[in-house]
Amino acid sequence: KAGVTQTPRYLIKTRGQQVTLSCSPISGHRSVSWYQQTPGQGLQFLFEYFSETQRNKGNFPGRFSGRQFSNSRSEMNVSTLELGDSALYLCASRSRDRGNTGELFFGEGSRLTVL
Amino acid sequence: AQSVTQLGSHVSVSEGALVLLRCNYSSSVPPYLFWYVQYPNQGLQLLLKYTSAATLVKGINGFEAEFKKSETSFHLTKPSAHMSDAAEYFCAVSVGLSNTGKLIFGQGTTLQVKP
Numbered sequence: 001k002a003g004v005t006q007t008p009r010y011l012i013k014t015r016g017q018q019v020t021l022s023c024s025p026i027s028g029h030r031s032v033s034w035y036q037q038t039p040g041q042g043l044q045f046l047f048e049y050f051s052e053t054q055r056n057k058g059n060f061p062g063r064f065s066g067r068q069f070s071n072s073r074s075e076m077n078v079s080t081l082e083l084g085d086s087a088l089y090l091c092a093s094r095s096r097d098r099g100n101t102g103e104l105f106f107g108e109g110s111r112l113t114v115l
Numbered sequence: 116a117q118s119v120t121q122l123g124s125h126v127s128v129s130e131g132a133l134v135l136l137r138c139n140y141s142s143s144v145p146p147y148l149f150w151y152v153q154y155p156n157q158g159l160q161l162l163l164k165y166t167s168a169a170t171l172v173k174g175i176n177g178f179e180a181e182f183k184k185s186e187t188s189f190h191l192t193k194p195s196a197h198m199s200d201a202a203e204y205f206c207a208v209s210v211g212l213s214n215t216g217k218l219i220f221g222q223g224t225t226l227q228v229k230p
Contacts (some may be wrong), residue, residue, distance in 0.1 A: 004158070033216035042223060043205065048216035056217045090158055094216055103149060104216065106158035 002027065004107035006091050012113045018079040021110045025072050025093030031055075032074040033104060034066060037088040046089075049074055078112075086114045117142045117208045121221035129229050134178075134193040136224045138206030141187065147209035148189045149218065150180055154202045162204075165189060176200070201228045 005024040013019050025032050033056075034046040045058040049068035066076040072093075078085055088111050092104035122137040140146055147166050151159040163174025170182045180191045189206060203225050207218040 031216050043207075043220040045217045045219075050216075056215065058217070092159075092216065103161050103164050104159075104218065106151075106160070108156075108158045 004091055004093050004105055006089075006107035006110050008110060009108065010111050010113075012115060013081050014115050015081055015083060017081050018077060019081060019112060020075055020077045021089055021091075021112075023074045023076075023091030023093075023107060025074070025091075026105055029093035029095050029105070030072050031094045032068060032072065033092045033094070034074070034076050035090040035092065036060075037090055037109070038086075043090070046076065081114045083114050086112060088112075117146065117210050117219050119206050119208050119219055119221040121204075121206050121224050123224055124222065125225045125227065127227040127229060128196045130198055131195050134191070134196045134200065134226065136191040136204050136206075136226065138180075138189045138191065138221060139187055140189060140206070140208045142208055148180075148182065149207045149209070150174065150178070150189075150191050151205045151207060151220075152202050153205065153223075159205065162191070196226075196228045198228050198230065201226055 007022045031050045033048040035043050037043050047066050048056040052068045063079045068074045088109045090106050090109045092106045094104050118141040120139045149164045150162040152162050153159050162178050163172045165172050165182045173179045178193045182189050203223045205223050206221040210217045
């Protein structure tokens with residue numbers, strides 16, 4: 001079974017631009033979560049999507065948004081990029097089957113550098 | 116509110132020595148607890164999880180952790196360190212009673228293994 005796939009793996013943007021990151025979950029997983037990882041703040045939860053609906057949201061400004069498609073693939077978008085948005089963005093999927101303990105399966109991340 | 120504290124941002128051991136990585140949690144409800152490992156330029160991989168079934172949890176690569184409610188701890192151990200264990204380790208707690216894609220992570224502990 002293929003793992004969580006994130007694209008692109010690396011990207012460089014300049015301040016003020018916007019970026020879209022993509023995540024394909026493990027086949028059969030319908031829940032997708034996004035995390036931001038930085039040296040200073042560590043791993044922080046951005047949002048979770050299930051059945052194309054946002055179920056949970058972290059404490060990030062409105063510049064950070066996401067969506068999920070009917071095939072469970074997800075995208076996140078960051079508009080008006082700031083230097084502080086430089087980070088590793090991790091996507092994780094999980095099964096929500098009854099009895100599943102809900103561990104997250106992570107992709108390798110998209111490393112965003114904002115210049 | 117749930118929180119996780121990992122004691123020691125860096126731990127250094129000799130190859131063959133005991134590995135002990137400390138994690139304390141704060142939760143107002145019975146928690147789900149996880150340990151993840153992250154190798155350079157990769158995503159997070161689940162080592163083990165506690166979901167109230169057994170207090171001593173065995174994971175992959177010879178790691179195990181013991182849930183101690185009285186101490187609110189979930190320390191990770193391995194009897195004999197291997198060079199390949201060098202990585203960053205994260206303890207995490209699940210938010211809420213039911214499984215969720217929102218985890219609260221500790222700040223991480225970098226494990227160095229010396230030959």
